[in-house]
Structure formats: structure tokens, C-alpha cells
Amino acid sequence: MSESSIQVSKQTVRKRIWDLLERQNVAPNGSRGRIPSFEGSDAAAELLSKHAAWKESSVIKAVPDRAQQPVRARALDEGKHLYMAAPKLASVKPFYFIDPNSLSIPAWEVADRRKAIEYAHPVEVAEMPPVDMIVCGSVAVNTQGIRLGKGAGYSDIEVALLQEANLIPADTLIVTTVHELQVVEQQLPECEHDFRVDLIVTPERVIECPSHRRPPGIIWESLTPQMISAIPVLANRNLQESDNCRFS
Template sequence: MKTDWTGYHHDKDNLRNEIWSLLKQQAASVGDPFGHIPNFVGAELAAEKLASLSIWQQAKTIKCNPDSAQIPVRMRALQDGKRLYMAVPRLTDDRCFVELTAEDLQRQNVSIAESAIARKALTCGRLVSFAEMEPIDLVIVGCVAAGPGGGRTGKGAGFADLELAMLQEFGLVEIDTPIVTTVHPLQVVADSLLPMQAHDWALNWIVTAQEVIETNTSYPRPTGLNWDSLRSEQLEQIPILRKLNEPRRRLRRSRSPRVGREDGKKE
């Protein structure tokens, strides 16, 4: 199946289609998995297992993706009194994260269960810029496939890697901030099937309803935004990237040769 993001990496495209097909055949997805971070049977149990880990219990501030598969994770974070940051879907706002806390929701008389749904979170949460955010203790990302060595792929849009790179640029994610996913066991595949590129962020933990895998990944963590790997449509469609790129554009313009005047003298 072709999606909006098909065609950037042939092997990953094939792997995603295989996983989506497998989840559907095995009735392991909730709703149609194709083209999505798949919502999966056992997502609530995986969230419970994640909440039993010390990396979760020690975390005060959590960043989580907005997909349905991680609704139980977002709900548990708020129930446990953590500050939750959720990315605005497709990063369509300059302030590309929503901040949620149980206290704010209580003041608005909004239930935690409601606010864990991305659409509701966008209306009851507070849109924040990077400058307004607290350092993040734990990152949860959505995956279509994950490998026990830390390799991962989302649905192909590259949003998770972009978010993490920007958060690192602003000092909100550190070199040792744990990165976790919750998935169905069918989404855990051999490392050899998951080619990782320089801008890809690897997983430190994979949590399913049945088990917890600490990857002890050997993949190097990217250091901030890799401008060379950004696609032109990402710069066109994501406002915060255009804003962050502006100083670089000005610098390039200032370094370009200055245009001479008609009389041949330099300006």
C-alpha cells in the first residue's frame, strides 16, 4: 500500500507493509493499521508494564507521540501526576507541543481519559514553544516496527526523528534520555530488517504486553538537526523548521558574493 510517505526508503516501505498486513491478518490491530502507527491489541497492558519500570517512575516530565496506540501511555502519565508533552500532529503549529498536567485538566473539569485523546488534548492542553518547555526525562515514540537492537521505523514521515532532533537542539533531550516504544509482539522484528540512517533515533526500550526489552543499542544518537537529511516538503510544511532555518539562510546570503554596481565598483 502507498501512503503519503512512500518512496523514501524501499526496504522500510516493504517492512511497514508486511507489519501492517500481519497485524490485520492476525486481528492484532484495533482498526485499520495501514498507513498509521498501528493501534494494537494489548496497548493498555503494555502501558501498565511500562509504568512498572524505574525509568517511568523516576520521570517527572514525559514526551509522547499523539497516536491512538499510545492513548493508554498518555493516560497513565497524567494519572501518575507527570507533566506530559504531546507533539502537535504533523507539527503544523509554531508552538509544536501541547503541555498537559492533571492540575490544569482538573481546573478545566476535563477528565484524564478525554484529554489522552489527541484531538481533545489539542483543545484542553496548552500550546508551548521550546523556550516554555521543561527538560524531558523520558520519551515515548510510536513505531510500526522495532528491533531488539534498538532499530525502529514509524510510518515514514520522519516526525519522531525531527521532534527529537529539535528537542535536543534546545537542550530538552540529553544524550542519555531514554527513548521507549510500546508495540504488539508482531511489530518486533529482526535487527537486520531495520536499516538505520544517520538521522534516525534508536530505541532504548521496547515494551509489549508480554515483555520488556532493554535494547542496549549501539546505534549512535544524532546530535541535533541534520539539515542535509531534511526533505524540501518538510521545510515547506513545518513552520518551526522554517523559523529555525532562517538564521542559516541569512548566514548563507551574507557569505555569497556581493553583486557589483553597473560602474564595475563593488557596493
């Protein structure tokens, strides 16, 4: 299947799930085109907090989407170091660090992505420690761990940057919290740069996914020139590699 065919297939699934969530009134209006916030996201976060891997984790990297706000709040409440990506990775320092020991307002408020920026410290990838758990959002996911995001590709790039920096040990779990209706049984299309999840947590259950190979890092062929130029950490690397080739 060609790359364009895969993207069409992905978008077909996304549309079906967005329609379903709206029809069942478990996601707010305006979720289309986004990682949907969902009814029971706090229950999913609570269920995740009971998992042994969560209890053993001290460094959490989480997406800034509203659906994962309960996870971020719980991480801060429990004293875990929290890292989030800068919006659209559009900063020379592409991640934010939130220190749970320096908060002057409730964790739930800091976990709001709009408020988090006020309390976060921008950091480069080289400044980050190894990550114990990665929490991402999804539009759809199957029990094999194949997930579909909203289609922008930022989560894949975030994971790839950490993977290249050796900040994702083999025992680091990649987790997604979703509504039960977002879990599908069908085979989902995926590309070389797509990562799979190890754990799916809904408000009702925890699904352990089979082990799999992770992408080794940035797959440059999958990125458009526009995406590279819009993400400083990629644009700078691309320029450096071009200079090295020119002067080698």
C-alpha cells in the first residue's frame, strides 16, 4: 500500500471514530480533528495509576492534550517529574519540564496545557533524563498497539527524538489513555515512522499489547520540507547535516 493510500485509510478510521464519539455523547463538540477529550478520562488515569509500571516510574513524558490532563495532574500530585512537548515542537527547546516540588497552585491547574507554560522550564532533549513512561493520546487504537493520532505527526517525532537520544530504555512503556469506543478490533494502517503502544488504558480496563520493534529515530523520508522547517530542532539538524556533507 502506498503512503498516500495509507493516509487515506487512516483518515477514514479517524472520521468514523470522531463520528462515533460525538454520536454517543462521550466527547465534547469540536473534537473532530483533535485528540478527543473523553468521558471517563479521570477514571482511566486512576486505573493507570494502579499499574505497577506507573508506581515504579519517576519520570513521565506526557502529551499536552486535554484528554491526558488527569494523567498529568496525577503525576504531579504523586511527585513525579513531568515532561511535555512544546506546542507543535515549535521551540528550539522542544520540551517543558514541570517540577512537582515547585508548584504554588494545585496540580490540576498546572496540568492544564495553557497554565503549564507558566510553571514549566523549557529544555533541550540533551537536558532530559531517561523516561520511565510515555503517555500519549489517540484517536483510535487496536489491541496490537497500533494507534492513530490526529494526523499531524508530532507524537511520532517526540518519541523519535527521545529514542535517538537513548532516553527510552527497552523497559519504558508507551501508554495511551482512551475511551472504550476508541479501541477497535480491526487491523489499522501504519507507516514506518509510527510507534506502537505497550499499554491501552480505558475507564474500564487495561490492555497489555504484544511486544514489537520501535522505530529507531527520525525517519527523514517521512517528513515534508515544511514540517522540517517548522520544527527548529529538526531544521537545525538538517542544516548541520547539509553543512557536514558540503564540507566533508
